[in-house]
Amino acid sequence: MCWAACSVPGLLLWHTPTLARILDPFFIALNSLPKIALAPIIIIWFGSGLFSKIALAFIATYVVALLSAWQGTHQIDDSQVNLMRSLGANRNQIFRKVVVSSTLPWIIAAFRLNIGFALIADIGGEFISSDYGLGKMIFVAGNLFNLNVVWVGVFTLLVVAIVLYLEVVQLQRWLLPWERQQTHR
Template structure:
């Protein structure tokens, strides 16, 4: 009887796993079907004059503009400018903010002194600084990198510092009782324990960096996806606007996947836990 019960329980578990684990191919096909269905409805609505293509654009018009921009090389030039500024600013701001946030663990007095300034800067919309930065440094790549760095710096700093507050005090006391120095505790306990918080900030910062760069390109820039969208919008060329928006969506997805890959490298135990939960 016990063997039969064990077999029944095992079968029930297998059935539950099969129900939960939907094939990824099926999921992707459903997603593709939704996209193709929406595009078909959109195109038919334009063809039957239910939607004004001047105001909404059309899938066929978007495709034609995409081909034109790819053949001329403008799409790749603008995309490279946006991606380069985003990645450079993201890396610079996130790393610098994370390092300073971790180092604040060394001195609670200094952390308390600068706390109101950090909170005030965090509450400030970073795009408000764009006009000043562009006036100071011009409308080139450096301004976009500076904007992205500022937008990501504070978030990384706050997240890293918050991560140092979540460390188990018993673990630190154990290290002290074993004769560990403050530097050893910082290296062996503080940094590894704060990594999940830092990576969480990276996930947010990749979006903030992209928003900052696009905002800077909207205000003043010689190239970039933000400039392309802004100029096309002023010319009422909605198809080019859609090309820029869709390209930005693709860029955002690729950058987010890149951060996820970095997470699996830096903190593999967190990635394995998520896989078990799924």
């Protein structure tokens, strides 16, 4: 899953706080840019095929995943880090045992957000330039005032979003079993 790979750089910024402070304004600027505005450039660079839609979805989700993971590293309880240091853990052990596990809820939250962002980017890319796909179908049907086909496309998108959301919920249950136990108390 792309979103997991996108979270890794955000986690790695924990190792280099100076670099993180330098890059922070650039991440904020990239996050505020409407990603769909990049669609024409991406389509010109990569063509109107599937790869350009994947690139658009990646661009739309990358900064959110990175920023969420990085923000999660700021929420780590310092007493856990200090405890690990007092037990003789090195920086990499602290990263693996404390940082990664503490930021997983933030990363899962980014996954949930990125479902919508990825679908928006994909459908937007298909609106702009595509020979096939759900976005193309909705676009053509909308131009022909065929509302039945538009609704079929919208409900299909809704089903895809729900299926992806349920996959993220399953991933959350697998990665964070303690959260499920806390909610049943």
